[in-house]
Amino acid sequence: MDITEIAEALGQWFRGNLQLNKPLADLTTFRIGGPAGLLAMPKGIEDLKLITQEIASSGMDFFVLGHGSNVLISDLGFPGIVLVLGEGFKRIKRQGKDKVYVEAGCELNRLIAWTIERDLAGLELLAGIPGSIGGSVRMNAEAQGCSIGDTVREVSVLRLEGKEVSDRQMPAQNMHFGYRKTDIEDNEIIYRVKLKLDNSGKDDLEARRKEVMRWRKKNQPLAKPSAGSIFRNPAGTSAGELIDRCGLKGKRIGGAVVSEKHANFIVNTGGATARDVYELIDSIKEEVRSREGIELEEEIKLIGDMGGGSS
Ligand SMILES: Cc1cc2nc3c(=O)[nH]c(=O)nc-3n(C[C@H](O)[C@H](O)[C@H](O)COP(=O)(O)OP(=O)(O)OC[C@H]3O[C@@H](n4cnc5c(N)ncnc54)[C@H](O)[C@@H]3O)c2cc1C
Numbered sequence: 001m002d003i004t005e006i007a008e009a010l011g012q013w014f015r016g017n018l019q020l021n022k023p024l025a026d027l028t029t030f031r032i033g034g035p036a037g038l039l040a041m042p043k044g045i046e047d048l049k050l051i052t053q054e055i056a057s058s059g060m061d062f063f064v065l066g067h068g069s070n071v072l073i074s075d076l077g078f079p080g081i082v083l084v085l086g087e088g089f090k091r092i093k094r095q096g097k098d099k100v101y102v103e104a105g106c107e108l109n110r111l112i113a114w115t116i117e118r119d120l121a122g123l124e125l126l127a128g129i130p131g132s133i134g135g136s137v138r139m140n141a142e143a144q145g146c147s148i149g150d151t152v153r154e155v156s157v158l159r160l161e162g163k164e165v166s167d168r169q170m171p172a173q174n175m176h177f178g179y180r181k182t183d184i185e186d187n188e189i190i191y192r193v194k195l196k197l198d199n200s201g202k203d204d205l206e207a208r209r210k211e212v213m214r215w216r217k218k219n220q221p222l223a224k225p226s227a228g229s230i231f232r233n234p235a236g237t238s239a240g241e242l243i244d245r246c247g248l249k250g251k252r253i254g255g256a257v258v259s260e261k262h263a264n265f266i267v268n269t270g271g272a273t274a275r276d277v278y279e280l281i282d283s284i285k286e287e288v289r290s291r292e293g294i295e296l297e298e299e300i301k302l303i304g305d306m307g308g309g310s311s
């Protein structure tokens with residue numbers, strides 16, 4: 001089956017949204033990326049189960065796009081199926097005093113506001129991270145020494161293996177949450193997460209959230225499209241500092257520029273292509289390698305064919 005036939009077969013029962021050849025740039029914070037072969041936004045868990053079964057039986061390539069705030073999508077796009085857990089996956093539900101169930105498509109910032117209103121502490125320092133819950137758990141989003149993994153108690157995933165799809169509840173104690181990574185694999189789709197927060201009545205949550213937002217505004221180039229930090233911090237140092245020391249702030253390829261405000265950010269100054277960003281990444285790595293003897297590693301996920309290996 002090709003992708004058009006898959007879309008036709010799905011169209012018979014799929015309640016969500018299906019779009020062939022859908023440009024992805026507007027679904028990313030970089031505002032960069034070519035089309036998805038098929039973009040599918042399931043309306044709820046039944047839709048998601050059916051489409052993952054279709055993906056498993058057809059063997060079609062797929063990936064899950066959250067809020068697209070940590071990805072660089074190729075100018076050629078992604079020829080397979082791109083799953084977006086949008087409107088059908090935004091619910092938040094409290095259980096007991098301090099447990100919260102949240103669906104993967106909910107914005108992290110919306111969840112933070114919701115928890116602060118209920119005097120539940122634990123997420124407020126993550127304010128301003130523009131991800132979805134699914135993407136934030138997958139990447140173990142972290143800020144100010146606090147990571148979302150610290151609050152996770154269980155992750156619900158659909159796992160595709162061969163032609164089978166299984167529904168799994170993964171207890172956090174069996175998982176590893178590391179620096180910008182977890183052991184969630186590419187064949188696992190997070191659809192819901194259970195968190196445990198602190199209900200001991202800390203009353204400065206909103207003040208802390210505001211302080212973090214002020215810090216972000218001062219230190220990050222939020223006025224221009226970006227994907228946040230491009231590189232992981234090497235052990236014992238910061239990627240931004242290394243890039244700055246190499247004099248690379250302001251370096252430009254096409255519409256992609258190393259931010260003057262934060263050297264680990266590349267901003268899209270208008271019309272940047274994925275290729276521009278990719279070449280800029282390559283040249284930063286080369287410069288840092290030759291001047292500092294350190295190999296930088298991308299934090300962002302590169303999706304699709306970038307046309308030539310990043311060194
Ligand atoms: C201005 C700015 C500031 C940022 N600041 C921070 C920061 O302080 N700390 C930090 O950690 N990050 C930061 N980021 C990066 C980014 O926001 C986080 O990594 C975020 O958690 C990614 O979530 P997302 O939904 O956008 O994921 P995406 O970028 O859409 O996807 C990231 C990865 O997660 C996978 N994924 C997404 N959803 C699911 C799902 N439901 N199931 C399985 N896999 C999934 C994708 O396939 C991809 O591999 C920043 C980004 C920007 C643009």
